[in-house]
Amino acid sequence: MTPAARLAAAASVLDSIAQGRAPAEVVLKAWGQTNRYAGSKDRRAVADRVYRVLRARGRLVWAMGGREDGRALVIGSLSLIDGLSLEEIEALHSGDGYGPRPLSKQERARLTAGEGDLPGWVAAGLPEFVVEDFKTTFGDRWTEEARELMAPRAPIDLRVNSARATVDGVKGELTAAGLTPERTPFSTWGLRLPSEPPPNVQAQDAFKAGQIEIQDEGSQIVTWLAGAGIPFTPDTIVVDYCAGGGGKTLALAAQALPQAKPGAVAPKPAGWSPTGGEEGAGGKPKVELAAGMKLIACDVVQKRLDNIRPRLQRAGVSADLRLLGQNGGGVEDVNGKADLVFVDAPCSGSGTWRRRPEDAWRLKTDEVERLHALQLRILDQAVHLVKPGGRLVYVTCSMLTGENEATADAFEAAHPGFIPVAISDLLSTPTLTDAARAKLANAASGHRLRLSPASTNTDGFFAAVYERTA
Numbered sequence: 285m286t287p288a289a290r291l292a293a294a295a296s297v298l299d300s301i302a303q304g305r306a307p308a309e310v311v312l313k314a315w316g317q318t319n320r321y322a323g324s325k326d327r328r329a330v331a332d333r334v335y336r337v338l339r340a341r342g343r344l345v346w347a348m349g350g351r352e353d354g355r356a357l358v359i360g361s362l363s364l365i366d367g368l369s370l371e372e373i374e375a376l377h378s379g380d381g382y383g384p385r386p387l388s389k390q391e392r393a394r395l396t397a398g399e400g401d402l403p404g405w406v407a408a409g410l411p412e413f414v415v416e417d418f419k420t421t422f423g424d425r426w427t428e429e430a431r432e433l434m435a436p437r438a439p440i441d442l443r444v445n446s447a448r449a450t451v452d453g454v455k456g457e458l459t460a461a462g463l464t465p466e467r468t469p470f471s472t473w474g475l476r477l478p479s480e481p482p483p484n485v486q487a488q489d490a491f492k493a494g495q496i497e498i499q500d501e502g503s504q505i506v507t508w509l510a511g512a513g514i515p516f517t518p519d520t521i522v523v524d525y526c527a528g529g530g531g532k533t534l535a536l537a538a539q540a541l542p543q544a545k546p547g548a549v550a551p552k553p554a555g556w557s558p559t560g561g562e563e564g565a566g567g568k569p570k571v572e573l574a575a576g577m578k579l580i581a582c583d584v585v586q587k588r589l590d591n592i593r594p595r596l597q598r599a600g601v602s603a604d605l606r607l608l609g610q611n612g613g614g615v616e617d618v619n620g621k622a623d624l625v626f627v628d629a630p631c632s633g634s635g636t637w638r639r640r641p642e643d644a645w646r647l648k649t650d651e652v653e654r655l656h657a658l659q660l661r662i663l664d665q666a667v668h669l670v671k672p673g674g675r676l677v678y679v680t681c682s683m684l685t686g687e688n689e690a691t692a693d694a695f696e697a698a699h700p701g702f703i704p705v706a707i708s709d710l711l712s713t714p715t716l717t718d719a720a721r722a723k724l725a726n727a728a729s730g731h732r733l734r735l736s737p738a739s740t741n742t743d744g745f746f747a748a749v750y751e752r753t754a
C-alpha cells in the first residue's frame with residue numbers, strides 16, 4: 285500500500301470505530317481480515333495512525349472546526365501530530381490510486397488557520413466533563429493524570445499463578461523465549477512486559493500451562509487487598525459478585541492455593557502439551573483450591589461465565605459459577621455466609637483509556653449516572669451475602685468520582701452496618717512488596733484507594749473496603 289492509501293484506510297477504520305461500540309483493536313483486526321492485500325507493515329501503519337488519532341481526538345476535532353469524520357481527523361493529525369506542511373499534506377491527497385481525494389478549500393483553510401488558544405479540556409485530550417471531574421479530584425495534578433491516562437505504550441502485566449510456578453522461574457522461561465520481563469514494583473506475583481514489540485503472551489508455553497495470566501498490576505493490587513488477612517480454610521466462602529472475564533476470580537483463587545517452591549518444576553495440567561493441546565478442554569486440574577475453600581463466581585451474562593471455565597481449568601482451580609438474575613437471585617443459599625464479597629462493578633472503564641482511547645469519546649454524562657445507579661443497586665444486592673464480621677470490597681476500573689467516591693458515599697449512607705476497613709490494615713499481605721506498602725499507605729484515603737497511570741503506573745482503579753458489623 286502507498287502511504288496515501290494507508291491514510292485512506294485509517295480514515296475508513298476511524299469511521300467504523302465511531303459508528304459502533306466495538307473496540308478499535310477488533311475493528312482493525314476485521315479490516316485486516318477483509319483487506320488481504322494489506323501486509324503486516326501496512327496493518328501496523330494503519331493501526332498506528334488510528335491510535336495516534338484516537339489519543340489526540342479532542343484536539344483534532346477542535347482543529348478541524350468540529351468535524352469528527354475519519355478523513356478530517358487524519359488530515360488534522362498529519363499537521364498537528366506529524367508536523368507536515370500544507371504542501372506535504374496535499375501531496376498525500378492527490379486522489380491518485382487508493383489515496384484520499386484532494387483537500388477541499390475548507391480543509392486547506394483549517395490547516396492554515398493555526399490552533400489558537402486551546403481550552404484546557406482540548407489540550408488535555410479528554411472530554412470536557414471528564415476534565416471538570418479531574419480538576420475536582422486531582423487538583424493541581426489533573427493535567428498529569430489526564431496526560432498519563434491517554435498516553436501510549438501501556439505495559440503488559442502478567443500475574444504468575446504461584447501454585448504452578450515461581451515468578452523467577454517464569455521470568456527465566458519468558459526471557460529464554462526472547463521476551464524482556466521485569467518484576468512489577470508492587471505485586472510480588474507480577475511481571476511486566478514492554479508493549480513494544482507487542483508480546484504474544486498467549487503463544488507462550490507458560491501461558492498454555494496456566495502459569496501466567498495477563499492482568500494489570502492495578503487489578504492484582506485491588507485483589508490482594510481484598511484477600512488480605514482472610515483465613516482461607518475449608519469453611520471460607522469467597523464470592524466474586526461481578527466475575528465478568530474472570531481475571532479477578534482467578535487472582536482471588538490464587539491466594540488460597542499452596543505456592544510452588546522456588547526451583548521446583550512447575551506442574552503442568554493433565555493433557556498439557558507445548559502446542560496448547562487440550563489442557564483447557566480435557567485437562568484435569570492437578571492443583572486444587574485449598575481444601576474446601578469455596579469460591580463462587582457470579583455474573584448476569586451466561587456467556588461470560590462460560591468463558592471463565594477454560595481459564596479456571598488452565599489455572600488448575602475450581603469455582604462455582606452462578607448466573608444471577610437482574611434482581612440478584614441465584615445465590616440465596618449464600619445469604620449471610622460469605623467471608624468476602626468482591627464487587628468489581630460494571631463501570632465506564634475509564635481507568636483503561638490508555639489501552640482503549642476510543643472509549644473516552646463514547647462516554648457521556650448520562651451513562652455515568654446510569655452506571656452510578658447500577659453500582660448502588662448491585663451493592664444493595666451483594667450486601668446480603670456478607671456474614672457478620674465478613675468483608676465487602678467495592679472496586680471499579682474508573683477514574684470518575686461519580687462511579688467511585690460518589691457511589692461509596694451513597695453506599696455508606698445507606699448501609700451503616702458496614703464499617704470502613706483502613707487500607708493500611710491490609711498492606712501486610714505477602715502478595716504486596718515493601719514498595720507497595722509505602723506507596724499505598726500514602727495513596728489511600730482511609731478505607732478508599734485510587735490507583736492510576738500517573739500515580740502507580742497501573743490502569744486506573746478505585747477500591748473501598750468494608751466489614752459487616754451486624
Ligand SMILES: C[S@@+](CC[C@H](N)C(=O)[O-])C[C@H]1O[C@@H](n2cnc3c(N)ncnc32)[C@H](O)[C@@H]1O
Pocket residue numbers: 525526527528529530531532533582583584585588608609610612628629630631662
Ligand atoms: C467490570 S466487569 C467485571 C470484570 C471482572 N471482575 C474481571 O476482572 O475480569 C463487571 C461485570 O459485572 C456484570 N454485571 C452487570 N450487572 C450485574 C448485576 N446486576 N449483578 C452482577 N453482575 C453484573 C457484567 O456482566 C460484567 O461482567
